[in-house]
Amino acid sequence: MFHKEGTQSILLGTIFTAVVLLLTDNFIDTNWIKMAIQIATLLLLIIILQFFRNPKRTVEINENHILAPVDGKVVVIEEVFESEYFKDKRLQISIFMSPINVHVTRYGLSGIVKFSKYHPGKFLVAWHPKASEENERTTIVIENKTFGSILYRQIAGALARRIVNYAVEGTQVIQGTDAGFIKFGSRVDIFLPLGTKVNVELNQKAIGGKTIIAIK
Numbered sequence: 281m282f283h284k285e286g287t288q289s290i291l292l293g294t295i296f297t298a299v300v301l302l303l304t305d306n307f308i309d310t311n312w313i314k315m316a317i318q319i320a321t322l323l324l325l326i327i328i329l330q331f332f333r334n335p336k337r338t339v340e341i342n343e344n345h346i347l348a349p350v351d352g353k354v355v356v357i358e359e360v361f362e363s364e365y366f367k368d369k370r371l372q373i374s375i376f377m378s379p380i381n382v383h384v385t386r387y388g389l390s391g392i393v394k395f396s397k398y399h400p401g402k403f404l405v406a407w408h409p410k411a412s413e414e415n416e417r418t419t420i421v422i423e424n425k426t427f428g429s430i431l432y433r434q435i436a437g438a439l440a441r442r443i444v445n446y447a448v449e450g451t452q453v454i455q456g457t458d459a460g461f462i463k464f465g466s467r468v469d470i471f472l473p474l475g476t477k478v479n480v481e482l483n484q485k486a487i488g489g490k491t492i493i494a495i496k
Contacts, residue, residue: 283384285461286332287445293328297321334384337489339456343426346494347389349485350468352377357482362471365395365421365431368473373493375486377466385434385460386489387453391424396447418445426496431471433464456489
């Protein structure tokens with residue numbers, strides 16, 4: 281199953297592959313050159329297909345759990361000053377997505393969307409210290425009856441060129457459902473109230489909609 285945000289890319293990739301295969305078959309006589317071009321083109325299509333995959337996952341909804349919003353590796357667990365919305369200290373957990381990870385963003389908890397804003401910006405590598413403040417990004421705040429206000433931020437990286445965000449202010453969202461997509465990109469920061477009990481460790485692999493990153 282593939283994510284709807286990949287429809288255009290998959291279609292173009294398929295057409296491009298078909299054209300290349302047809303042209304090389306008819307106009308290139310040297311077998312090894314023909315084979316090399318065809319294999320490279322098929323590999324490119326496979327990469328596009330795997331990038332936009334959207335595996336179905338059964339989510340166990342629990343008001344006392346915050347689930348990982350994306351697949352990837354936990355790269356930050358620390359207290360920071362959140363300057364855009366809360367303007368106070370928060371507990372930050374960051375998950376880095378490599379190109380081979382599923383790039384669907386899921387709601388880590390249920391609640392009401394209180395804030396949703398897109399910021400144009402740079403395309404620094406996702407692990408750059410200033411990526412959270414200077415890269416293209418979206419900021420979303422969800423009000424939850426158990427945890428209070430939780431902020432998560434989708435951040436583009438050096439390869440990411442489009443962030444898709446489905447969160448609309450004032451709407452009710454459900455834990456584990458589709459919240460957006462980061463095309464070829466790369467990190468999500470979650471900002472929790474101080475004192476929230478973290479349930480993951482640095483360098484741990486997280487699975488979106490499955491891994492419990494914090495508990496009440």
